[in-house]
Amino acid sequence: MARTQGSHSDITGPRVREAALHLFARHGYAAVSMRKIAAEVGVQAGALYNYTPDKQTLLFELMRAHMEELLAAWDAATPPPEAGVRAALEAFTRFHIRFNTRRADAVFVSYMELRNLDPENFNVIEGLRRDYETRLEAILRRGVAEGRFAVAEPRIGAMALIAMLTGVNTWFRERGRLSLAEVEALYWDMVRRAVANQG
Amino acid sequence: MARTQGSHSDITGPRVREAALHLFARHGYAAVSMRKIAAEVGVQAGALYNYTPDKQTLLFELMRAHMEELLAAWDAATPPPEAGVRAALEAFTRFHIRFNTRRADAVFVSYMELRNLDPENFNVIEGLRRDYETRLEAILRRGVAEGRFAVAEPRIGAMALIAMLTGVNTWFRERGRLSLAEVEALYWDMVRRAVANQG
DNA sequence: GGTTTATCTGAACATCCGTTCAAATCAAGG
DNA sequence: CCTTGATTTGAACGGATGTTCAGATAAACC
Numbered sequence: 001m002a003r004t005q006g007s008h009s010d011i012t013g014p015r016v017r018e019a020a021l022h023l024f025a026r027h028g029y030a031a032v033s034m035r036k037i038a039a040e041v042g043v044q045a046g047a048l049y050n051y052t053p054d055k056q057t058l059l060f061e062l063m064r065a066h067m068e069e070l071l072a073a074w075d076a077a078t079p080p081p082e083a084g085v086r087a088a089l090e091a092f093t094r095f096h097i098r099f100n101t102r103r104a105d106a107v108f109v110s111y112m113e114l115r116n117l118d119p120e121n122f123n124v125i126e127g128l129r130r131d132y133e134t135r136l137e138a139i140l141r142r143g144v145a146e147g148r149f150a151v152a153e154p155r156i157g158a159m160a161l162i163a164m165l166t167g168v169n170t171w172f173r174e175r176g177r178l179s180l181a182e183v184e185a186l187y188w189d190m191v192r193r194a195v196a197n198q199g
Numbered sequence: 200m201a202r203t204q205g206s207h208s209d210i211t212g213p214r215v216r217e218a219a220l221h222l223f224a225r226h227g228y229a230a231v232s233m234r235k236i237a238a239e240v241g242v243q244a245g246a247l248y249n250y251t252p253d254k255q256t257l258l259f260e261l262m263r264a265h266m267e268e269l270l271a272a273w274d275a276a277t278p279p280p281e282a283g284v285r286a287a288l289e290a291f292t293r294f295h296i297r298f299n300t301r302r303a304d305a306v307f308v309s310y311m312e313l314r315n316l317d318p319e320n321f322n323v324i325e326g327l328r329r330d331y332e333t334r335l336e337a338i339l340r341r342g343v344a345e346g347r348f349a350v351a352e353p354r355i356g357a358m359a360l361i362a363m364l365t366g367v368n369t370w371f372r373e374r375g376r377l378s379l380a381e382v383e384a385l386y387w388d389m390v391r392r393a394v395a396n397q398g
Numbered sequence: 399g400g401t402t403t404a405t406c407t408g409a410a411c412a413t414c415c416g417t418t419c420a421a422a423t424c425a426a427g428g
Numbered sequence: 429c430c431t432t433g434a435t436t437t438g439a440a441c442g443g444a445t446g447t448t449c450a451g452a453t454a455a456a457c458c
Contacts, residue, residue: 008404008405008455012405012406026314027229027314027315028227028228028229028314028315029227029229030226030227030228030229030230031229031315033444033445033446034445034446034447035444035445035446043406043407044406044407044408045446045447046406046407046408046409046447046448046449047405047406047407049446049447049448050404050405050406054446054447055446055447112311115225115226115227116226116227116230152385152388153377153385156370156377156382156385157385157389159366159369159370160363160366160367160386160389161363162366163362163363163365163366163369164359164360164362164363164366166362167358167359167361167362167363168359170358170362171355171358178352178355183355186351186352186355186356187359189351190356190359190393190394191393193392193393193394193395194389194390194392194393195389195392196392207425207434207435211435211436232414232415232416233415233416233417234414234415234416242436242437243436243437243438244416244417245417245418245419245436245437245438245439246435246436246437248416248417248418249434249435249436253416253417254416254417
């Protein structure tokens with residue numbers, strides 16, 4: 001036996017990545033075998049190698065795609081400078097929560113599986129992560145320069161805020177007590193006060 | 200050949216746990232074999248089973264020990280009620296940063312390897328984690344009740360602050376630009392303002 | 399309808415996995 | 429010094445691992 005009915009690269013490729021992302025998020029990269037990914041797709045393990053040269057690259061590409069989509073999405077959602085630095089910070093806060101809760105699997109994998117990346121792959125992902133942190137850092141710096149924010153260490157402030165916002169993923173559930181809009185409002189309130197100048 | 204010189208349970212037991220904690224933190228539970236742990240200790244794989252019934256229990260006991268030490272250490276460091284709620288929050292902030300940076304491996308494992316726990320073991324660790332969050336939540340609630348803090352959702356506020364504080368572990372290095380005391384001060388400043396009533 | 403090409407199967411590869419256990423060895427107590 | 433008990437070795441177990449590849453099959457094109 002060999003090629004099955006309905007088989008097609010345009011269909012199987014995305015399904016492989018979906019299955020891998022889901023399984024990696026749930027059980028971890030090292031605990032998920034190529035055979036398990038193949039079973040989830042409904043295919044034999046060997047067929048996966050039409051879509052990735054190896055398991056490591058499959059992980060890396062998932063993480064890279066996520067980080068690049070994150071950066072592109074934020075760059076597309078960044079308010080114009082004339083909207084003011086406060087609007088920029090609010091936009092970042094809400095964007096981060098919204099984007100990350102909608103892609104919980106990719107966020108989880110991109111953070112948890114860093115240690116399973118080859119050194120060169122790790123450096124790429126780490127660079128993208130730094131890029132993203134720098135976006136927020138720039139907002140904080142501008143706010144300080146304009147006398148609107150009080151942040152002694154903008155780089156550390158950026159990392160602290162991102163850690164806080166990403167933490168939403170550990171408890172937020174779509175059908176929970178609080179809507180996404182309510183969660184955004186709660187966190188924006190904390191972010192705003194954490195960096196505010198007055199008070 | 201068999202028993203080697205200098206072998207003793209009192210020595211090997213802790214060394215097994217140390218090696219396991221270090222390797223689990225560095226490479227992840229699933230990626231670390233019993234043979235690798237044994238090699239780090241300088242022993243054959245079979246000898247590990249004098250100190251743990253199986254690999255799963257070894258992981259679980261590391262996590263349980265860490266969480267219980269965390270709770271005991273905070274309970275021992277909690278300021279008396281008459282010191283005031285603000286002092287309690289500052290003490291928690293500083294305690295969390297100090298304790299967690301000193302035990303980075305255990306913190307990392309206790310968070311990252313949750314998904315590798317058997318369901319019943321997971322429930323135990325999750326319960327301990329909730330206990331710890333509840334300690335901070337209680338401080339926030341008291342602050343709100345006394346009119347000193349403004350926190351709309353104390354449970355979520357507690358999780359948000361803990362996420363922010365734990366984030367220190369991702370970048371803090373003992374010999375970095377900032378001392379632990381400086382980091383504590385930076386974060387306490389952000390925590391204080393994030394929950395403050397005035398402003 | 400016949401040919402080509404993309405896609406998949408199924409078996410095979412060497413290697414590693416967690417765990418068990420009899421036999422061997424060392425430390426401690428009398 | 430000899431016995432007893434704790435500790436470790438080394439081999440073995442069945443099974444899972446990532447990856448390769450010749451052969452089989454379905455889809456696409458003429």
